[in-house]
Amino acid sequence: QVQLVESGGGLVQTGGSLRLSCATSGSIFSFNTMGWYRQAPGKQRELVARITRGGITNYADSVKGRFAITRDVAKSTVYLQMNSLKPEDTAVYYCNADRVGGDYWGQGTQVTVSS
Numbered sequence: 281q282v283q284l285v286e287s288g289g290g291l292v293q294t295g296g297s298l299r300l301s302c303a304t305s306g307s308i309f310s311f312n313t314m315g316w317y318r319q320a321p322g323k324q325r326e327l328v329a330r331i332t333r334g335g336i337t338n339y340a341d342s343v344k345g346r347f348a349i350t351r352d353v354a355k356s357t358v359y360l361q362m363n364s365l366k367p368e369d370t371a372v373y374y375c376n377a378d379r380v381g382g383d384y385w386g387q388g389t390q391v392t393v394s395s
Contacts, residue, residue, distance in 0.1 A: 289389030
């Protein structure tokens with residue numbers, strides 16, 4: 281059974297930084313992609329960033345140049361480094377992993393950016 285365990289959320293001031301971690305129970309190469317989504321109150325869940333098995337990354341326009349998704353294969357962990365945070369980045373952030381036959385989600389971690 282796939283488990284995705286997120287950590288690293290919290291409260292930060294505008295302009296600050298946070299790093300989210302998503303640890304999986306298996307090899308990250310077992311997934312086609314791993315990524316981060318977020319959902320703000322009253323809004324739909326949206327893609328923030330993702331990385332393919334081959335290492336290709338893509339980002340939402342709103343976070344390009346500020347956020348970076350990376351991975352540590354040995355630790356089976358994907359990270360989201362978030363810099364220059366803005367109040368509009370406030371949301372619950374979810375880790376996602378997908379492969380043939382399955383789409384998996386973490387429990388979510390709250391990120392709050394104060395103005």
